[in-house]
Amino acid sequence: MAGMKDLARLVRELEDQMVVCMRCGMCQAVCPLYAETGREADVARGKLALLEGLSKEMFRDPKGVSERLNRCLLCGSCAANCPSGVKVLDIFLKARAILAGYMGLSPVKKLILRGILANPAFFDKVTEWAARFQDLFTEPANEVLGTSCARFTTPLLGDRHIKPLALKPFHAELPALETPPGTSGIKVGFFVGCLIDKIFPSVARATLKVLRSHEVGVYLPDNQACCGIPAASSGDMTAFKKLVRHNLDRFPVDRFDVLVTSCATCTSTIRKVWPVLFSDDGSPMGERVRRLSEKTMDIHEFLIRRLGLHPVEAVPSSDAVAVTYHDPCHLKKSLGVFEEPRRLLKSCSGIRLVEMAQSDWCCGLGGSFSLEHYDLSSRVGRRKRDMVAATGAHILTTGCPACMIQFHDRLSQAGDAVQVRHAIEIYAESLGP
Ligand code: SF4
Ligand code: SF4
Structure with missing residues (x-):
């Protein structure tokens, strides 16, 4: 559990950020949750009002505050459309860290985040075993999409249709790679991300093919970890910081020019969430985080903005x-x-x-x-x-x-x-x- 002093400091920081909200309600129009529920408590303005009294509410009803705060997709639609520039996501993530620090995590979350996710080699093993046995519990659902659904009623899957785990994750296909920069003169670090590694390895293959085709060198280290967003969004700073440290060690910032990912969530997490959650802890990690996050780009962004591709628009044929x-x-x-x-x-x-x-x-x-x-x-x-x-x-x-x-x-x-x-x-x- 975080110290009371740390919690009080974070609460003060939040209060400073929250005064920027002028309660205009413009976030209502763009909030996907509000569009479904019509509840003020689900929109950014309602959550910010709740957080305004956080220091009092947290001690009176921490569970209630946490439940209301967690009813949020962290999609950032509110922040992107806020005329006052309220840093809604920074506020929500810090508030979740405060609440998790005060209340502690549930045993299930602790097991998943700290026991499995924050131990990359063990996480790989768990998902490899799950991939081997997934057919026992699932059956094909949609041939075109390649999805499966539960064979029996299980609380884990419910009525979900899932894209099965890859039988061979990308890290098993290609554990590591280092190629020199070709005519582009650029070398990228390739951060694969858990979902691409374990469910969509064809995306990693395609990314490497594109980089090779444009003569971009690649630094792909083995034993990569999750970017940490599941831990950050659960407020678990212990697992989050462990994952960030692990990835910083796997990607020494001077080995490449740009860190590239094909996962929008990983890119946004490394570029936006890492610096926010490390900025105020005063640790020497802060500088390393800042340098790596500044070098991080989405693959499409990299190809156009950094590599300078000028793709020529094709004329679609009648059978396109x-x-x-x-x-x-x-x-x-x-x-x-x-x-x-x-x-x-x-x-x-x-x-x-x-x-x-x-x-x-x-x-x-x-x-x-x-x-x-x-x-x-x-x-x-x-x-x-x-x-x-x-x-x-x-x-x-x-x-x-x-x-x-x-x-x-x-x-x-x-x-x-x-x-x-x-x-x-x-x-x-x-x-x-
Ligand atoms: S978060 Fe922004 S858009 Fe929403 S009420 Fe506050 S100032 Fe208005
Ligand atoms: S982050 Fe998305 S879901 Fe959450 S309050 Fe803002 S718009 Fe609504």
């Missing part, structure tokens, strides 16, 4: 496959990356990009939010599925494996025959064999 693109919150709202994936997609022959209405409306996954509030997560996801269906597209692309998980579930449950792919996979295929 209709493809639509979903903007991950962690890419568009957090990092301002939305043109780059579209420019790459438009350069691919054989497809035509069809925009959906509200392409940046949150998919509703919210990481661990969907585990605790599956009904609410599904309601947000169904709205998004309808937007995809209205385009008539045969392929849904996006830039975040977390969104891909949600789309697999929602499209599969709706019986849709729509493939879900990462934009970099489509671009990689356009580069030939």
Whole structure:
């Protein structure tokens, strides 16, 4: 449990940040939860009002405050549209750390976050075993999407349709790699991320193919860990800091020019969340975190902004496959990356990009939010599925494996025959064999 002095300091910092909110309510219009529930307590303004009395409320009803605070996708739609620039996500993450520090974590969360996730080699083993035996508990659900559902009624899966774990995770296929910079003169560190490693290894393969094709050198260290977002969003600073330290050791900042990921959530976490949660702990780690986070880029952003690609728009043929693109919150709202994936997609022959209405409306996954509030997560996801269906597209692309998980579930449950792919996979295929 964090010391009372630390908690009091964090509460004071929060109070300083929260006075910026002028209670205008403009966050209501963009909050995907508020759109479903219409509850003021679910929108940023309502949560900030709750937190204003945090120091008193926390001692009176810590469980109630925690429950209300955790009803949030951390999508950042409110922050991106706030006229006063309230740092809503920084406030929510710090508040969760304060509450978890005061109340402690549940035994289940402690086991998952500190016992499994924060021990990367053990996490790899657990998921490798789960992949081997997953067919005993699941059966195919949707052939086009490649999803499975529970064979028996289990509380773990419920009625979810899941994309199964890869039988061979990416780290088993290619544990490590170091190649020199080619004609680009640039070498990138490649941060794979848990979801790409364990569920979507084809995205990692596609990323490497694109980097190789553009003559970019790669530094891929073995034994990479999770970026830490599940721990940070649960307020578990112990597991979060352990994961950050581990990754800092795996990626010595002077070995490469840019740290690249194909996961919008990992990029946003390393670039935005790491510095926020390390900034005020006064440890020597702060400087290392700052240097690595400043070097971190999303793959699409890297190709266009840093490598300087000028993809030429292809003229779609009459038989071009209709493809639509979903903007991950962690890419568009957090990092301002939305043109780059579209420019790459438009350069691919054989497809035509069809925009959906509200392409940046949150998919509703919210990481661990969907585990605790599956009904609410599904309601947000169904709205998004309808937007995809209205385009008539045969392929849904996006830039975040977390969104891909949600789309697999929602499209599969709706019986849709729509493939879900990462934009970099489509671009990689356009580069030939
Ligand atoms: S968080 Fe921003 S948008 Fe929401 S009420 Fe406060 S000032 Fe307005
Ligand atoms: S982060 Fe998203 S879900 Fe949470 S309050 Fe803001 S808009 Fe609503």
